[in-house]
Amino acid sequence: MFEAVESLVDEHAELERQLADPTVHGDQSRARALNRRYAELSAILATWREWLQLGGDIGAARELAGEDPDGEGAAFAAEAEQLEARRTAVAGRLRQQLVPRDPNDAKDAILEVKSGEGGEESALFAADLLRMYTRYAERRGWKTELLDATESDLGGYKSVTVAVKATSKSQHTGEGEAPYALLKYEAGVHRVQRVPVTESQGRVHTSAAGVLVLPEAEPLDVSIDDNDLRIDVFRSSGPGGQSVNTTDSAVRITHVPTGIVVSCQNEKSQLQNKEQAMRILRSRLLKAAEDAADAEASDARRSQVRTVDRSERIRTYNFPENRISDHRTGYKAYNLDHALDGDLDPLVASSVEADLHARLEAVGE
Structure with missing residues (x-):
């Protein structure tokens, strides 16, 4: 497996040559x-060179141990064993770095939360989820931007879409810490069990909300022909359907070839709403294209790219027991209040670990 690293040396040198060209930096997206x-290749090559160096050191220590087995050779033999343990650990790290990664892991994310079963209670739960993700983003030093929202009568959300961006504060290093790399595990159906504010008898109800996470696509990632778009404008509406804008500022964009429809009404300007809608449309088209490619790939390829079924009911939030349970990884904790305040690291870590384990198995096969 490690022989594959040698082919990355030339790619790394070519990237270094391109980045030294001032004209490349005129295109910020490409740069x-x-x-x-x-950065990704630099980390892999640094680990690989450490692995090679340790191999040489082990050989030298064993040679010295053999020259004087009854004297100082014992110390060299012990050193060889220590170096062997270090090399095994480095090999494990290198194996993880060589596991096929989602090419979108370095991207920012667009996160959508939609209410589902449960009516008004589901919309309130959607608002709780949005707050949870906003707090999680704050903890990681990410920036959130509200793109579109449709509120319910009681202050929840029928649907809400936010962009989550890495910043210099988040110290994004290209090692899987970008928003999409972690938030993608949140996609799926989230179930809540609690007493709704509208329940007079104090009975626990179950409702659900759906979360969709898309890698934010840049214009370079997706080509859209303006002739394939149908753009409609209408007046923004608030809870209960009342008009909140006296002008036709809301925008609905239909991508005719795929039938994908995106609407935005959060901004006061029609132009701003159109720009936001195009951001969401690009991300949905990118995901649709990748899903189509995955469907045509082999089972092994799919297991590497989509190791977690994001259409399933992934998590339950039980308020009476203060319990949060992830049904994919088996993670369970009785600190629901902390999770809803943005402390999602243990939950996300359990998904990352399960994903890595599945990818390592696929590589081994």
Whole structure:
């Protein structure tokens, strides 16, 4: 498996050559992509060289141990064993770095929360989820931007869409810490069990909300023909359907070839709403294209790219027991209040670990 690293040396040198060209930095999107790949390869090659160096050191220590087995050779033999343990650990790290990664892991994310079963209670739960993700983003130093929202009568959300972006504060290093790399595990159906505010008898109800996480696509990632778009404008509406804008500022964009429809009404300007809608449309088209490619791939390829079924009911939030349970990984904790305040690291870590384990198995096969 490690022989594959040798082929990365030439790619790393080529990237270094391109990044030294001042004209490359005139295209910021391309420069960012090249820098991300360069950082990823630099980390792999550094680990690989450490693994090779340790191999040489082990050989030298064993040779010295053999020259004087009854004297100082014992110390060299012990050193060889220590170096062997270090090399095994480095090999494990290198194996993880070589596991096929989701090419979108270095991207920012667009996160959508939609109410589902449960009516008004589901909309209130959707608002709780949005707050949870906003707090999680704050903890990681990410920036959130509200793109579109449709509120319910009681202050929840029928649907809400936010962009989550890495910042310099988040110290994004290209090692899987970008928003999409972690938030993608949140996609799926989230179930809540609690007493709704509208329940007069104090009975626990079950409702659900859906979360969709998309890698934010840049114009470079997706080509859209303006002739394939149907754009409609209408007046924004608030809870209960009342008009909140006297002008036709809301925008609905239909991508005719795929039938994908995106609407935005959060901004006061029609132009701003159109820009936000196009951001969401690009991300949905990117995901649709990748899903289509995955469907045509082999089972092994799919297991590497989509190890977690994101259409299933992934998590339950039980308020009476203060319990949160992830049905994919088996993670369970009785600190629901902390999770809803943005402390999602243990939950996300359990998904990342399960995903890595599945990818390592696929590589082994």
